[in-house]
Amino acid sequence: MLAEAVDEGVKAPPPQAPAKRAAAPSRPVFERLKGWLLFAAVDGRSEPRARANAPFEPRSRRGFILAALAPGLVLLLAAGAVLIRPLPGDPDTLSAIPIEPPSQTPAERKLIQNIAVLREGLWEAKLAPWSSVPARGLARVSNPDVHAALAALLGEIASFADAIEDRAPPGVHRDKVFLGQIADLRTRLAAIDAQLGGMRSVTAYHLGLLALWAGDAADAEPQFASVVDIARKTEPLDAGGRQRLDGIEASATYGLGLAEAARGAWGKAVGDFDAALAAACRAAADGKTNTQADFGFALGDADLVPLDTRSIRNDRLVALLRARGGNDEAARVAVTSPTCAELLSPSGSAPRGDADAEARALFPALSVAGDPTLAANLELRAALMGDGDVVQRLSFDGGDAAAVAAQSLARAIAGLEPAADAGGDGIDRSALADLQKISVLKARLAAQLRSATLSEPESDPAWNWSDPALFAAWKRAIAADVAAELLARAQSVQDENPGLAAALYGVVRENSSWLPATAVFDAAWRLNTGTSLGLVLWLVAIAAVMSAILFALLHRWRQTYRTTFESYHHADRLRAPEG
Amino acid sequence: MDERGERTGLAGGGAVPRAEDVFGSAPSYRRDTVAATAGTMDSDEQQNLRDLLQLSRQSNRPPIILLFGFSYSGKTALAQRLQDIFQSRGYGISPAVGPKAHAERTSKIQPYWFSHPRRPNDAFILVDLPGERFSRAKEANFSDAVAKETLSLMAAADAYLLLLEADKTLYLDELRGQGAIGDLETKDYQEVVATMVQLAKLDWQLSRKLGRHGDIEGAAKAIAEMKPDERFRELSRGARASRKPVLLGLSIADRLHGNMVELELDILKKRLAARGETRGISDAERATVHQIVANFDRDPLLLINMRQQKLVAQVMSSFRYFRADFLTSFAGLPANFTGAASMTLYPPRGVEQNFDWLREAARRTRGGRLRTFARRSRLLAPLTQALDWLPSLSETIWALWTRASWDEALRNAR
Numbered sequence: 001m002l003a004e005a006v007d008e009g010v011k012a013p014p015p016q017a018p019a020k021r022a023a024a025p026s027r028p029v030f031e032r033l034k035g036w037l038l039f040a041a042v043d044g045r046s047e048p049r050a051r052a053n054a055p056f057e058p059r060s061r062r063g064f065i066l067a068a069l070a071p072g073l074v075l076l077l078a079a080g081a082v083l084i085r086p087l088p089g090d091p092d093t094l095s096a097i098p099i100e101p102p103s104q105t106p107a108e109r110k111l112i113q114n115i116a117v118l119r120e121g122l123w124e125a126k127l128a129p130w131s132s133v134p135a136r137g138l139a140r141v142s143n144p145d146v147h148a149a150l151a152a153l154l155g156e157i158a159s160f161a162d163a164i165e166d167r168a169p170p171g172v173h174r175d176k177v178f179l180g181q182i183a184d185l186r187t188r189l190a191a192i193d194a195q196l197g198g199m200r201s202v203t204a205y206h207l208g209l210l211a212l213w214a215g216d217a218a219d220a221e222p223q224f225a226s227v228v229d230i231a232r233k234t235e236p237l238d239a240g241g242r243q244r245l246d247g248i249e250a251s252a253t254y255g256l257g258l259a260e261a262a263r264g265a266w267g268k269a270v271g272d273f274d275a276a277l278a279a280a281c282r283a284a285a286d287g288k289t290n291t292q293a294d295f296g297f298a299l300g301d302a303d304l305v306p307l308d309t310r311s312i313r314n315d316r317l318v319a320l321l322r323a324r325g326g327n328d329e330a331a332r333v334a335v336t337s338p339t340c341a342e343l344l345s346p347s348g349s350a351p352r353g354d355a356d357a358e359a360r361a362l363f364p365a366l367s368v369a370g371d372p373t374l375a376a377n378l379e380l381r382a383a384l385m386g387d388g389d390v391v392q393r394l395s396f397d398g399g400d401a402a403a404v405a406a407q408s409l410a411r412a413i414a415g416l417e418p419a420a421d422a423g424g425d426g427i428d429r430s431a432l433a434d435l436q437k438i439s440v441l442k443a444r445l446a447a448q449l450r451s452a453t454l455s456e457p458e459s460d461p462a463w464n465w466s467d468p469a470l471f472a473a474w475k476r477a478i479a480a481d482v483a484a485e486l487l488a489r490a491q492s493v494q495d496e497n498p499g500l501a502a503a504l505y506g507v508v509r510e511n512s513s514w515l516p517a518t519a520v521f522d523a524a525w526r527l528n529t530g531t532s533l534g535l536v537l538w539l540v541a542i543a544a545v546m547s548a549i550l551f552a553l554l555h556r557w558r559q560t561y562r563t564t565f566e567s568y569h570h571a572d573r574l575r576a577p578e579g
Numbered sequence: 580m581d582e583r584g585e586r587t588g589l590a591g592g593g594a595v596p597r598a599e600d601v602f603g604s605a606p607s608y609r610r611d612t613v614a615a616t617a618g619t620m621d622s623d624e625q626q627n628l629r630d631l632l633q634l635s636r637q638s639n640r641p642p643i644i645l646l647f648g649f650s651y652s653g654k655t656a657l658a659q660r661l662q663d664i665f666q667s668r669g670y671g672i673s674p675a676v677g678p679k680a681h682a683e684r685t686s687k688i689q690p691y692w693f694s695h696p697r698r699p700n701d702a703f704i705l706v707d708l709p710g711e712r713f714s715r716a717k718e719a720n721f722s723d724a725v726a727k728e729t730l731s732l733m734a735a736a737d738a739y740l741l742l743l744e745a746d747k748t749l750y751l752d753e754l755r756g757q758g759a760i761g762d763l764e765t766k767d768y769q770e771v772v773a774t775m776v777q778l779a780k781l782d783w784q785l786s787r788k789l790g791r792h793g794d795i796e797g798a799a800k801a802i803a804e805m806k807p808d809e810r811f812r813e814l815s816r817g818a819r820a821s822r823k824p825v826l827l828g829l830s831i832a833d834r835l836h837g838n839m840v841e842l843e844l845d846i847l848k849k850r851l852a853a854r855g856e857t858r859g860i861s862d863a864e865r866a867t868v869h870q871i872v873a874n875f876d877r878d879p880l881l882l883i884n885m886r887q888q889k890l891v892a893q894v895m896s897s898f899r900y901f902r903a904d905f906l907t908s909f910a911g912l913p914a915n916f917t918g919a920a921s922m923t924l925y926p927p928r929g930v931e932q933n934f935d936w937l938r939e940a941a942r943r944t945r946g947g948r949l950r951t952f953a954r955r956s957r958l959l960a961p962l963t964q965a966l967d968w969l970p971s972l973s974e975t976i977w978a979l980w981t982r983a984s985w986d987e988a989l990r991n992a993r
Contacts, residue, residue, distance in 0.1 A: 567877055
């Protein structure tokens, strides 16, 4: 472009004759490759135009896009070459499909929400009055006149409690006579409370207890809360005082939990039950024994039942069982009378999984003899899972009315009894009917899995669903569930038993008409490549992110490059009127 | 057709007016006399400067673009062209740029405030800093008040526009050989380029001293106390170049273009003579020269890199983001133009685009209130320093590296 000056004393520009360009072969291959790559990706002009630094329009994007995509493509190709291997061997012949039957679907859960006993389980709550007014410590009453009257009144309350079997909501049936008796006790206790000037834990506790029996949870709550407050704020003088305070806190927190449960605040209630257990355990540790008559709250089977029968859905129970290794008697002990250490420790490592799977693990391990409430709860759970055999096996005679009603509901759902009067009053009949149908379908599905003949669930034409979309929604959810189970199972046995894995993938592909298309595609993909679709999608996502980052970098680079070398003046002069 | 018109080789054969024709020309080699008047400052200029330095301390101020060039490099013409461009975009310019009378050619620092009535964020300040002022400060060893003002301006600047006469920058030796300029003027222009190099070197020293001393007083004192060779030292190892964008403008390219065919033919003749050939220049060679001349402004960065290696190398090592282009403020005026320049005749987009690039880059580099606050806060300053340290793809060196990887011309030039 510029001729050289060779005059003496004149600084000559460095040699750059066109002939020099042909001397490029002396450059190393890597350098030339780099030059070619950068030229294609960043410059984007044709070579003659770039050599003359012609305007950047038109500028090719091909090299730029290829350079941005190339690393991602290389990653995909390399991963493909390394990972993709078809499953070796022929598929096994299945005698049963080795997967867990599907668990609850959202459609069922919606139905379950309509029936209280299914939603919350059957539970008992017992809260005993103090057997005697303590002679020492916080709750003592030093006024001798009032002391005698209060002791007599507490005796009455205790005997009344025996008469009603220490029941608290929702298990109690309150008639007018019952409510009148409680109102009388409350009035008399309130009078003594006024005499004492209020703020006594012994009166507040019993006022709360009576309010709870009367079904007046709104009044019970502040009473128990004030007892908890007193117990937490009081400084004990000695170890005995400490123990009493822990005991008072345990029983009052438990009462608070019951009041909250009665108002439907289950989250808060369970938290309070846990706190009550912790305080009771503390008290027990203080006294090196498990029962404390002195503070009125005994940590034993009776008090744990309300907590742990609810725990059929509670991870704590399952964790306890697992810790015990699933041994029958050990499991029974763990559930009904756990030690404090067991109660307090496992919540951290509790499994958070499918309640059905956990319950299924419970069925063989647990004997429910003599515990109708636990049995009824397990029956309900088994019925919801479509496991009629377990419902039959767990059935009991006797027990209280609530347990019997729950058992009849469970049997109705499992199809062992007609549904006409199952479960007593207050049961949503249409939801129950839907649940029965679903239970039948689930039982069918379980039978199919056992006999390795999986086919699409079909609604009986004679059935009337409460909502026509319900069956479709249930089937969709079940299909997704079954497909996921099959794929997961096949994936887990793929390495040691490729034949079984291939057979399971085959099951998914045979049921392509009703299983989700993604799962069917995934099964075909895994069968032919040995890699999961998820892995492939991850690889593609990583490659896409790499390309996006490269794209942004190269784009910025191209902009700088253009800004650096473009001559605005030249373009301007070319367009000038006289130019 | 007059003599000059024939030399341009442009269609129509009309003469392209030179800047001297419009603004009057300095007698050759009279820079020393211009510099001699620089000592006195009238109160008007002092007030302007005080206002400007006061403003430069504010957090939310418009970017300051420092227009640096020696006399007759066309600073005022460029400012006038910019005034015309920005006025047509709805900007107001204060004070108005006007052609200076002959006697007014001083080394006066002149800020021009460009502001848009509806877009306050688009405002900017163009400061005309004559090279003579810098030279004077250098002669005074950066110790007097005038030097301190120059240093303050350099510290406050968000971008530099370095203006050089195109023909002398690219063909200095050839022009001397042609007899167009004398030996003294050649030497003088070499001095001009050397001063540009020194400005680039001083910029990083200044920002370093500012970082160490915190205020311009301390930095100026530290600069004054440095030995001259230390002051203009190359970027030291580990130091990072400034983020200030720089535009290397080659001005008065119409004058270069008018003379370029002859310059290139002279070079060709000398080359033939050196080879010992006695023949004249062939038509093919003549055509090649015409082609070269027709496309002379296609690759300005490569061109200036080959002709002023030291300058470009210094700009490259002192500044991270720069470009070079021709900035001919008066291209497109009619051939026989002798009167006052009317800027609306043909607004050159080149000047506009180059300046827009510089303005936008300055604004981006300066950042908003948040970045200014972070820069000034004692706690956040290390963070901004660390961020400034990080390389980014908007640095010219990446573009040069990319081009050098495939273009032998650039690789060999370096």
